Amino acid sequence: MFFGRLISGDRPGSPILAIVLIAILLGLAFAPFLFPGTRSLDTAARICIFIALAASYDLLLGYTGIVSFAHVMFFGIGAYGAALGLDGLGRGFGSIAIGAAGGAVAAAALAFVIGLFSLRVRAIFFAMITLAVASAFAVMVSQFSDITGGEDGFSFKVPRELTPAFKIADGKLFGVSLNGKLLLYYFVFTGCLVLFLALLRVVNSPFGRVLQAIRENDFRAEAIGFRVVRYRIAATCLSAVAAALAGSLFAVWLRYAGPDAVLSFEIMVDVLLMVVIGGMGTMWGAVIGATLFVIAQSYLREVMGALSDATEGAPLLPDLFNPDRWLLWLGVIFVLSVYFFPTGVVGRLRGKD
Amino acid sequence: MSEPLLRLAGVHTHIGRYHILHGVDLSVPEGGVTMLLGRNGAGKTTTLRTVIGHWRTSQGTVRFAGEDITAWPTPRRARAGIADVPESMGIFTDLTVEENMVLAARAGKPEGPRLDAVFKAFPPLRTFWKNPAGNLSGGQKQMLSVARAMIEPRRLILIDEPSKGLAPAIVRSLVEALRALKDTGATILMVEQNFSVARALGDSVAVMDEGRVIHAGPMAELAENREMQERLMGLSLEAH
Structure with a gap:
C-alpha cells in the first residue's frame, strides 16, 4: 500500500493516535483556510518546523540514546546558512538552496567532529561537551556581529514569490487571498513533511534498527559485530543535517535570523520537552509533542487571560491566572504530563506504560 | 598437531x-x-x-x-x-524476534536452511517471530540468544x-x-x-x-x- 510505504510501515499502533495524527496532518495541510489570520498561520508554520526539529532530535535521543544539548546549534547553523545565502546572493530560490546546503554541510561537519572526539566517552561527558560547544557557538555568533548581526540578528529578503505582495491569482479562495504568503506557508509545510518522512524512513531502516539495538545494549551490539561509535556518529550527523534544514525553513519563514529566535538554550529545552511529552523513541511522539507544545506556547496566555478575567473578584485566583504567569503553568503541565505519561502521550495511547 | x-x-x-x-x-x-x-x-x-x-x-x-x-x-x-551468548542473554527487548535475528545475521536476511534449523530447534521463535522480544519468557529469551549465534556460520x-x-x-x-x-x-x-x-x-x-x-x-x-x-x-x- 502506497500510504504504508510513505510512512515506512511505521503504524501509529493505536486508533486514537491515528485519528489525532490525521487531524494534525489535515489541520496543518489546510491551516491557511481553516484558521485564517496571520497569528494562527504563524503558529501552524512553527508547528511544522518544530515537528521536524523534534523528530530529528528524537532520532538522537529516543532512537540512539544520545543526550545532546547542541541540537539547536545545528538548527541555528541551518537558519544562518539560509539567511546568509539570501542576504549575500540575493533573493532567489537558488540562494535558499545554496545557503541551506551550506548550513547542512557545516552542521554535518561539526557534528562529525564533536562525535569523533566525544562519542567514545561516557554519555554524560558527551552531553557536557555538546553543552560547551553550543554555548561557545552562541557566543561566537554574537561576537561576529559583522556577519551575523550580533545579538540583534538580521533580516533579509526572501524570493518575491514568497511575499504577500506576490499575487498568484486575483480574488480569494474560501476567503483567503492567494498571495505569496500562502506559497511561503506551503513551502515550509512541504519541506517539513519531506524532512519528517525522510526521518521516518531512516528510523525504520536496518540502520535504524541498529541504532535501537545500540540504545538498548551497546555491548551486545558490538558483540554482534557493529561498530557502535560509527553508528553513533552517523546518527549524530544525520540528525544535525535534519535540524539544519529545519532551521533553514524557519529562517525563510521568519525572514530573519537572530540568536534568540534560532539559537537560544530556551529552544533546546523546548525541543527536549516536546520529545519527552510526545514520547521518546517514536517519531509520532515528536508530532504530538511539538503540536501540543507550540499551541500551548502560543495560546496559553490567552486562555489564562480569559480565566483571570472570569475569576475577577475571587481571592488569589486572578493573580494565579495572570497571563504573565504562563511559564509557571507550562511547567505545571509538563510535570503532570511526565507524571501521568512517563512514556509520553504516544506511549500512553499505545498502552505501554 | x-x-x-x-x-x-x-x-x-x-x-x-x-x-x-x-x-x-x-x-x-x-x-x-x-x-x-x-x-x-x-x-x-x-x-x-x-x-x-x-x-x-x-x-x-x-x-x-x-x-x-x-x-x-x-x-x-x-x-x-566469534559469537557471544552472554549470561544476561542481551537480547534487544524493544525489537521484534525477527529484528533481533536480522541484526545478528548482519550479512543479509535470516532465511534458508539455517533459519529452518533455528525454528526446528526453537519452535517458539517461529510463533513469536513478529512479536517484541521483550514479551518472551525467560526460556524463550535464552533460545533467541542462542539462535542469534546460530543464524550465521x-x-x-x-x-x-x-x-x-x-x-x-x-x-x-x-x-x-x-x-x-x-x-x-x-x-x-x-x-x-x-x-x-x-x-x-x-x-x-x-x-x-x-x-x-x-x-x-x-x-x-x-x-x-x-x-x-x-x-x-x-x-x-x-x-x-
Whole structure:
C-alpha cells in the first residue's frame, strides 16, 4: 500500500493516535483556510518546523540514546546558512538552496567532529561537551556581529514569490487571498513533511534498527559485530543535517535570523520537552509533542487571560491566572504530563506504560 | 598437531582495580564443545568476556584462527567469526524476534536452511517471530540468544551458563538444540555450573580457580573420576 510505504510501515499502533495524527496532518495541510489570520498561520508554520526539529532530535535521543544539548546549534547553523545565502546572493530560490546546503554541510561537519572526539566517552561527558560547544557557538555568533548581526540578528529578503505582495491569482479562495504568503506557508509545510518522512524512513531502516539495538545494549551490539561509535556518529550527523534544514525553513519563514529566535538554550529545552511529552523513541511522539507544545506556547496566555478575567473578584485566583504567569503553568503541565505519561502521550495511547 | 582455533596464553585481565585473571592458559580445539567449569568467581565469565573483547587483556595474548587478536576491538572479533551468548542473554527487548535475528545475521536476511534449523530447534521463535522480544519468557529469551549465534556460520560460539534459571524441561530442549548445533561442526566454548549439562555436551573441559586454569583434559576423564571432580571443584558441583 502506497500510504504504508510513505510512512515506512511505521503504524501509529493505536486508533486514537491515528485519528489525532490525521487531524494534525489535515489541520496543518489546510491551516491557511481553516484558521485564517496571520497569528494562527504563524503558529501552524512553527508547528511544522518544530515537528521536524523534534523528530530529528528524537532520532538522537529516543532512537540512539544520545543526550545532546547542541541540537539547536545545528538548527541555528541551518537558519544562518539560509539567511546568509539570501542576504549575500540575493533573493532567489537558488540562494535558499545554496545557503541551506551550506548550513547542512557545516552542521554535518561539526557534528562529525564533536562525535569523533566525544562519542567514545561516557554519555554524560558527551552531553557536557555538546553543552560547551553550543554555548561557545552562541557566543561566537554574537561576537561576529559583522556577519551575523550580533545579538540583534538580521533580516533579509526572501524570493518575491514568497511575499504577500506576490499575487498568484486575483480574488480569494474560501476567503483567503492567494498571495505569496500562502506559497511561503506551503513551502515550509512541504519541506517539513519531506524532512519528517525522510526521518521516518531512516528510523525504520536496518540502520535504524541498529541504532535501537545500540540504545538498548551497546555491548551486545558490538558483540554482534557493529561498530557502535560509527553508528553513533552517523546518527549524530544525520540528525544535525535534519535540524539544519529545519532551521533553514524557519529562517525563510521568519525572514530573519537572530540568536534568540534560532539559537537560544530556551529552544533546546523546548525541543527536549516536546520529545519527552510526545514520547521518546517514536517519531509520532515528536508530532504530538511539538503540536501540543507550540499551541500551548502560543495560546496559553490567552486562555489564562480569559480565566483571570472570569475569576475577577475571587481571592488569589486572578493573580494565579495572570497571563504573565504562563511559564509557571507550562511547567505545571509538563510535570503532570511526565507524571501521568512517563512514556509520553504516544506511549500512553499505545498502552505501554 | 595444528594450532587450536582459540588459544589464550598467560592472559591477565583487570576489571577496574580488580585483578581477575591471573595468567589463563586455555586452548579450544576446532570442532566440539569445550566446557569451562569452576567455582563462582573463578573467572569463567571474565574469560569469555576477554575472548569477545569486552574486557581488555592487560598481559598475555589471545590468538584466534592463527591471528593475534589481543588488540582487536569487539566488533572486529565478531566479524572474524566469534559469537557471544552472554549470561544476561542481551537480547534487544524493544525489537521484534525477527529484528533481533536480522541484526545478528548482519550479512543479509535470516532465511534458508539455517533459519529452518533455528525454528526446528526453537519452535517458539517461529510463533513469536513478529512479536517484541521483550514479551518472551525467560526460556524463550535464552533460545533467541542462542539462535542469534546460530543464524550465521560462526567459527567460535561463546556461551555463558545457558541453563541458569530455566525450568528443567526447557533446559532439556536447550541441550538438544546445543547438541544439534555441535553436530553441525561448530566450535563452542561454554561456561556451565550444571554438571549434568556439562557432561552431556562437553568433549573437553577446563577447570578454573582463582583466575587460572587448573586442569584441562577430555570430558570423559573428568566425568568418570569422582575423586578428581571433588578435588577440582569441591562443593560447587554437589549443590546441583
